[in-house]
Amino acid sequence: MTERACILDTAPDAVGGALPAPAAPAVSSPESAAPAAPRRDMPRERLRTAGASALSDVELLAILLGFGLPGHDVFEVARTLLAQFGSLRAMLDAPPEEFEALRGIGPAKAAMLQAVTELARRALAQALDDKPLVDSPGAVEDYLRLLIGGRPHEVFVCLFLDARHRLIRLEESSRGSLTRMAVYPREIVRRALTLNAASLIVAHNHPSGAVQPSASDRRLTRVLRETLALVEVQLIDHLVIGTRDTFSFARHGWS
Structure with a gap:
């Protein structure tokens, strides 16, 4: 019997839109501009005294980049990076070739x-090792946001768990386009049985950033729960990741 794939289509039901553009950095007047050396040292000093959470994205990135390349101010390089990619997350998810055309960013x-x-x-990922994942849902969601939240296409992943809800394996089951992806519930059940999994968590991303589930997301969740229940494997959760x-x-x- 030929298996019918569940097609996830997020475009019609997606709620929201593009992430807001980052606010433009404030421009200081020439009279108020700090000398170059103190300006570079200030974020490091604030990091020591107030902690990393007190610093802006630009300041943290400037510390990470160090003193930039010769002829390039590290703060301007940091601002350019964030403006180019639109967000810190998008910048960290970018492939190496996207940095090549940016002044002040070399291969290193x-x-x-x-x-x-x-x-x-x-x-x-290490925070998930040897721990029941049902006891740390926040860590699971943080990990999945970092793993697939910034992908430009839809990805469906399965976290197969043992009888104590510890992670056996995380696998990518399907990959699709910006708005569509085919998921085969029977293949997921077969893999769960092969790995001797007692339960699993499934997740997929919405490249739009909106996490409201579509009608196809809801339909797939029902099918998966019912199909897994037939072989006594529990579906603990289905997460939509933005x-x-x-x-x-x-x-x-x-629901």
């Missing part, structure tokens, strides 16, 4: 920015 700094993102992903927000079907009563 592009590699460093990618390394920062990967370190964050691994740190969040760049900033997450929708949980379980928290919303599976």
Whole structure:
């Protein structure tokens, strides 16, 4: 019997729109401009005295970039990066080739920015190790936002769990376009049985950033729950991941 795929189509039901553009940085008058050296040292001093949360994105990025390349002010490089990509998240998700045309960013700094993102992903992944995932839903959602929240196309992932709700494996089950993706529930059930999973969490992203589930998202959730129940595997949750927000079907009563 040929299996029918569940087609996720987020375009008709998506709520919201593009993320707001970042506010333009304030421009200081020549009289109030600080000398170059103190200006560079100020964010580091504030970091030591007030903590990293007190700094702006530009200041944190300037600290990360260091003193920039010769002939380029590190604060201007940081502002240019954020303006170019629209957000800190989009910048960290960008492939290396997108940095090549930007003045003040060489291969070494592009590699460093990618390394920062990967370190964050691994740190969040380690927080999930050997812990029941139902006890740390916030960590799961943070990890998934970093993993797939900024992808330019739809991705469907499965977190297969053992009887104690510990992670066995995370796998990408399907990949689609900006608004459509085919998901095969029978293949997910087959994989759960192969891995001897007792339960699983599934998630997919909405590249638009809006996390309100579409009609096809709701239909897929019903089909998955019913199909998995036939083989005594529990679907713990279906998460819709945006760049900033997450929708949980379980928290919303599976409606």
